[in-house]
Amino acid sequence: MILHHRLDGPPDAPVVVLGPSLGTTLDLWEPQLPALTRTWRVLRYDLPGHGGSPSASGFTVDDLAAGVLALLDRHGLDAVAYGGVSLGGAVGTTLALRAQDRVASLALCCTSARFGTAESWRERAALVRAEGTKPLTEATRRRWFTAGFPDAERYLDMLRDADPEGYASCCEALAVFDVRDRLGEVRAPALVIAGAEDPATPPSDAEVLARGIPDAELLVVPGAAHLATAERPDVVNEAVTRHLTTRWRTA
Numbered sequence: 001m002i003l004h005h006r007l008d009g010p011p012d013a014p015v016v017v018l019g020p021s022l023g024t025t026l027d028l029w030e031p032q033l034p035a036l037t038r039t040w041r042v043l044r045y046d047l048p049g050h051g052g053s054p055s056a057s058g059f060t061v062d063d064l065a066a067g068v069l070a071l072l073d074r075h076g077l078d079a080v081a082y083g084g085v086s087l088g089g090a091v092g093t094t095l096a097l098r099a100q101d102r103v104a105s106l107a108l109c110c111t112s113a114r115f116g117t118a119e120s121w122r123e124r125a126a127l128v129r130a131e132g133t134k135p136l137t138e139a140t141r142r143r144w145f146t147a148g149f150p151d152a153e154r155y156l157d158m159l160r161d162a163d164p165e166g167y168a169s170c171c172e173a174l175a176v177f178d179v180r181d182r183l184g185e186v187r188a189p190a191l192v193i194a195g196a197e198d199p200a201t202p203p204s205d206a207e208v209l210a211r212g213i214p215d216a217e218l219l220v221v222p223g224a225a226h227l228a229t230a231e232r233p234d235v236v237n238e239a240v241t242r243h244l245t246t247r248w249r250t251a
């Protein structure tokens with residue numbers, strides 16, 4: 001799996017890998033970049049068919065985690081911190097399960113151990129294959145942001161630009177993703193963040209993650225829906241930088 005990616009920040013600093021959500025690109029993390037690159041080398045990647053990554057079909061979240069592992073190998077990175085939003089968070093949880101020694105710290109934002117129902121994801125995949133991502137715009141706006149968020153179009157443009165086959169295939173990967181009974185195996189310390197008004201991965205999903213991962217802390221961000229990193233960077237940046245700086249598992 002080829003994942004377009006980008007590195008920013010001081011070359012010798014510890015590395016944090018950042019994964020985006022369905023329908024967004026590595027630019028999702030732009031509001032976090034100035035804070036993180038003060039002390040971190042930041043590796044951001046694009047999902048298949050999103051941003052600069054070529055489209056793909058028939059992959060699982062485990063395949064996406066394997067793609068991120070390949071990036072770590074390519075850049076000679078033994079252990080990293082990982083932050084992910086939604087599908088990007090699912091990739092982080094999977095990576096932590098698959099390669100415990102390579103993930104030293106986790107920030108899981110607006111994500112879940114299982115996302116909705118398989119049927120709803122397959123319906124969305126069929127719609128996007130037939131009509132593209134445009135018909136999703138208004139429902140997505142309501143899932144991603146609280147009413148009146150001024151910067152919504154910037155993020156919705158990422159959805160409009162996503163390749164339909166890549167987007168649909170990500171939906172199918174989400175349809176079969178379920179790590180609820182494996183959360184107890186995650187060894188990395190995790191900060192679990194939820195948007196208080198997120199209808200897609202509500203705080204109850206975050207509670208499942210925070211209860212299941214042995215070393216986890218839960219933060220519910222007020223005034224934010226699904227893309228809490230975009231809507232409340234003031235709260236998220238402080239919490240993520242504190243967690244990544246103080247909670248790095250060394251053994």
Ligand SMILES: O=C(O)CC1=CCC(=O)O1
Binds near residue numbers: 021022086115143226
């Ligand atoms: O449906 C959405 O746009 C919300 C979402 C679920 C998984 C993901 O990555 O985004």
